[in-house]
Amino acid sequence: MPRYYFSTRNGHTLRDEEGDVLRDDDAARDMAVDILSEVLPSQRERLGRGGQYLVRVSDEDGHALYEIKATAKRTDR
Amino acid sequence: MSSSFQNQVLADLRPEDRAALEPHLVQVILAKGEVLTEQDCPVDQVYFPETADLGNVMTFPDGRAVETSTVGSEGVSGLAAFLAEAPCTWRIVVQIEGTAWRLDADVFRKQVEASPVLLTRALQLTHDYQSQAAQTAACNAIHEVAPRLARWLLLVQDRTRQTEILLTQGDIATLLGVQRTTINAAASELRAGGAIEYRRGKVRIRSRDALEGLSCSCYQAQRRRSEALGIVTDLQRSDAAAAGAVPA
Numbered sequence: 001m002p003r004y005y006f007s008t009r010n011g012h013t014l015r016d017e018e019g020d021v022l023r024d025d026d027a028a029r030d031m032a033v034d035i036l037s038e039v040l041p042s043q044r045e046r047l048g049r050g051g052q053y054l055v056r057v058s059d060e061d062g063h064a065l066y067e068i069k070a071t072a073k074r075t076d077r
Numbered sequence: 078m079s080s081s082f083q084n085q086v087l088a089d090l091r092p093e094d095r096a097a098l099e100p101h102l103v104q105v106i107l108a109k110g111e112v113l114t115e116q117d118c119p120v121d122q123v124y125f126p127e128t129a130d131l132g133n134v135m136t137f138p139d140g141r142a143v144e145t146s147t148v149g150s151e152g153v154s155g156l157a158a159f160l161a162e163a164p165c166t167w168r169i170v171v172q173i174e175g176t177a178w179r180l181d182a183d184v185f186r187k188q189v190e191a192s193p194v195l196l197t198r199a200l201q202l203t204h205d206y207q208s209q210a211a212q213t214a215a216c217n218a219i220h221e222v223a224p225r226l227a228r229w230l231l232l233v234q235d236r237t238r239q240t241e242i243l244l245t246q247g248d249i250a251t252l253l254g255v256q257r258t259t260i261n262a263a264a265s266e267l268r269a270g271g272a273i274e275y276r277r278g279k280v281r282i283r284s285r286d287a288l289e290g291l292s293c294s295c296y297q298a299q300r301r302r303s304e305a306l307g308i309v310t311d312l313q314r315s316d317a318a319a320a321g322a323v324p325a
Contacts, residue, residue, distance in 0.1 A: 008258065014261060014262060014265055016258060016261065017277070027132075031258075034259075035256075035258045035262075037223070037257040038222055038255045039259055039263075042262075042263075
């Protein structure tokens, strides 16, 4: 089974040097969604300031496969 | 046979309880990951950790396993199930390797029945573990991961006295019921706060004060409750002595 790497970015990038061995790309995407939902509560302030939080999934060759991200913006002005 | 126990339950035994139990105690070295009692199985033996730290872990059919409470040098494993003569609600697994004393549950039960003082102690510990599990359930539901990680590291250090905790981020993630990368992000927050350093497979606590500052209120809440019952670890005892000491 392939190994996937999950880096996160909220202004600075936190690289993943370990990776997780998972069944397939879909399982890796699901895990990235879990990560985003688990970390997001700690990013309220950053999102409130117009920042974003991003989880990127890469394969063993370093190719980016998915980006799951959260942003917050006012829509009435 | 050791004359002074690092385990607080054994160290606090009255002479008659000690005389009854000591011949049956077996010192064991517990390896990380070793399952001492399986979930839904009877408690045949109880363990009094000294340097080891045990996790009470709920397992799920999909293979996931989340820690509900920990047992270290302050106490004894499998207590609630043992007292109720019921199967263990959780899996008891070694999370930090180290030493412990093992005792046949029947021997312990017989002495608990014979000694009101020992029974009181067992009930206080059971209450404390129940309270810890309730605190953890509530904490997991509402607190962010970094404060939970800080609390968890403090709990482990209280019990093991270790500054370096030999667990991978994957191990910690499993115990806290989150993804490994989430622990990486939380550890990065604690590191930025000057509380810890970490490398693969190892977390080093740099500053307990910083860690307490970054922990959720659950750590102090539980510690106050335990201390009120006289349930403290070696480290907490020396902490309290240091805090109460008059500076020269």
